[in-house]
Amino acid sequence: xxxxxxxxxxxxxxxxxxxxxxxxxxxxxxxxxxxxxxxxxxxxxxxxxxxxxxxxxxxxxxxxxxxxxxxxxxxxxxxxxxxxxxxxxxxxxxxxxxxxxxxxxxxxxxxxxxxxxxxxxxxxxxxxxxxxxxxxxxxxxxxxxxxxxxxxxxxxxxxxxxxxxxxxx
Numbered sequence: 001x002x003x004x005x006x007x008x009x010x011x012x013x014x015x016x017x018x019x020x021x022x023x024x025x026x027x028x029x030x031x032x033x034x035x036x037x038x039x040x041x042x043x044x045x046x047x048x049x050x051x052x053x054x055x056x057x058x059x060x061x062x063x064x065x066x067x068x069x070x071x072x073x074x075x076x077x078x079x080x081x082x083x084x085x086x087x088x089x090x091x092x093x094x095x096x097x098x099x100x101x102x103x104x105x106x107x108x109x110x111x112x113x114x115x116x117x118x119x120x121x122x123x124x125x126x127x128x129x130x131x132x133x134x135x136x137x138x139x140x141x142x143x144x145x146x147x148x149x150x151x152x153x154x155x156x157x158x159x160x161x162x163x164x165x166x167x168x169x
Contacts, residue, residue: 007159013107013144015152017089024158027147032085032109032140034116035078037071038133044073064122075130079119085112087142111138 011018019026047055047070054070061067065081092106116138124130146152 013087013142014089015144019156019158022159024156026152026156028144028152029147030087030089030142030144032087033078033080033143034082034111034119034138034140035076036111036116036120036135036138038075038077038130039136040073041075041129041133043129044070044075046073048072061122061126064119064126066119066123066126068123068127074136075127075133077119077123079116081119081122082112082115085115085140107142109140109142111140113138 007022009015009018013028013030015026015028016030051072053072056070059068065079067078069076087109092109095106113135116135120135
């Protein structure tokens with residue numbers, strides 16, 4: 001234990017686990033969220049100077065719980081339209097600092113294609129250029145959510161002089 005007059009926790013999806021260490025109940029639920037990148041699209045060839053660059057803003061398709069962004073000549077697609085995918089923090093992969101990469105980290109879980117298939121079809125309906133593409137890479141990433149979907153901020157009644165400035169999502 002490290003003595004401190006004020007504690008500010010910015011633990012993200014680890015918030016519940018950190019709270020348990022000091023006897024604090026933190027109302028967060030870690031859930032997996034799906035994200036994919038497509039194969040290269042001819043329509044985007046040469047549009048972006050950077051390999052993962054984006055010239056257009058993020059496109060949201062609220063009716064289908066989807067969003068899209070450019071990654072160079074590929075499209076990234078995020079979906080909230082899948083079944084709830086709660087995460088057991090004790091089951092996360094243990095990854096040492098020397099092993100960390102864009103594709104290997106505790107917050108990057110195996111992709112579940114069966115959950116994404118309806119979103120893939122909806123994506124191709126909205127953006128016809130995707131009809132000739134494939135999903136090149138996908139993962140289930142972890143977000144934490146509060147019961148009301150709002151931010152979790154302010155002092156905790158469980159621990160004196162603590163603060164929790166964590167936006168939701």
